[in-house]
Amino acid sequence: MDLIRFEKFYYRYKGNEEYALNNINLRIEEDNFILLCGETGSGKTTLIRCMNGLIPQFYSGFYKGKVFVNEKDTINTPIAKLSTDVGIVFQNPENQLIAMNVEHEIAFGLENLGVPPKEISKRIKESTSLTEIEHILDKAPFELSGGEQQRVAIASILVLEPKILILDEPTALLDPYMAKKIINLIKEIQVERNLTIMISEHRLDLVLPFADQMILMRNGEAIEHDSRDDVLNGINFQNLMLNKPVIYTIFKRLRNENLFFGKIPASIPAAIDSMKKLQSE
Numbered sequence: 001m002d003l004i005r006f007e008k009f010y011y012r013y014k015g016n017e018e019y020a021l022n023n024i025n026l027r028i029e030e031d032n033f034i035l036l037c038g039e040t041g042s043g044k045t046t047l048i049r050c051m052n053g054l055i056p057q058f059y060s061g062f063y064k065g066k067v068f069v070n071e072k073d074t075i076n077t078p079i080a081k082l083s084t085d086v087g088i089v090f091q092n093p094e095n096q097l098i099a100m101n102v103e104h105e106i107a108f109g110l111e112n113l114g115v116p117p118k119e120i121s122k123r124i125k126e127s128t129s130l131t132e133i134e135h136i137l138d139k140a141p142f143e144l145s146g147g148e149q150q151r152v153a154i155a156s157i158l159v160l161e162p163k164i165l166i167l168d169e170p171t172a173l174l175d176p177y178m179a180k181k182i183i184n185l186i187k188e189i190q191v192e193r194n195l196t197i198m199i200s201e202h203r204l205d206l207v208l209p210f211a212d213q214m215i216l217m218r219n220g221e222a223i224e225h226d227s228r229d230d231v232l233n234g235i236n237f238q239n240l241m242l243n244k245p246v247i248y249t250i251f252k253r254l255r256n257e258n259l260f261f262g263k264i265p266a267s268i269p270a271a272i273d274s275m276k277k278l279q280s281e
Ligand SMILES: Nc1ncnc2c1ncn2[C@@H]1O[C@H](COP(=O)(O)OP(=O)(O)OP(=O)(O)O)[C@@H](O)[C@H]1O
Pocket: 013, 014, 016, 020, 038, 039, 040, 041, 042, 043, 044, 045, 046, 047
């Protein structure tokens, strides 16, 4: 079954002449780690806003086509109901954190859904332990560091126990070390919770090693959706104006110098394997 399905979906923001999304046809299936990748302004955030009904229910504009979340139509199903299937952490966690303290913040969504207090405590315990924020439950969100805020935002989505966790540039406001920790944490959460993850991220070096699939966006179109290694080695990825991963750049150079002929690896261990093979040839 598809967790999310776009069928011939078009979207134009009110007041804009250009379509931000152009004939999107996508199927997101369970148990995948998907990297959403594309130049700035290509439509990644807009695509994500369609996945919990924010578009078209909250953003006004013109749309055509359909989006289904767990077979529920995003046009008619209330956003609160979709939020138990799809959890989204947007780019700037500060704007998402509104409660007096972290514990209330995390409980907020569950209270709104009418979940019993005992169940709420149990879920808070689990999600704060997974995100390692048990020690800051009494703090106000504005007292936290960027990395802590990002963890709280993730925990407040995880308590809803969604089937798919979507993160829009979760490391944009973090330093490289914290960025790496957050991406590693997201991978751990996927394994622990058996979740599907979709992540829009410009720091490709960090996410690529974990990704199973990639979706490439260009000018409002999803131009490619395939396994990570196929997309990484394709012409579309090569042509996009992105900050390419270091490993990619090195192996491209080796290929141009006729020193390497295989597939470009996506992680350090895969790169080491490729080098070993080269040595033994
Ligand atoms: N709230 C909005 N109102 C009007 N136009 C918008 C709005 N949000 C995005 N757009 C426009 O839609 C297009 C796609 O933007 P979007 O934010 O989806 O791109 P993106 O791929 O997420 O870019 P980035 O990598 O910079 O985050 C752009 O032309 C942008 O100007």
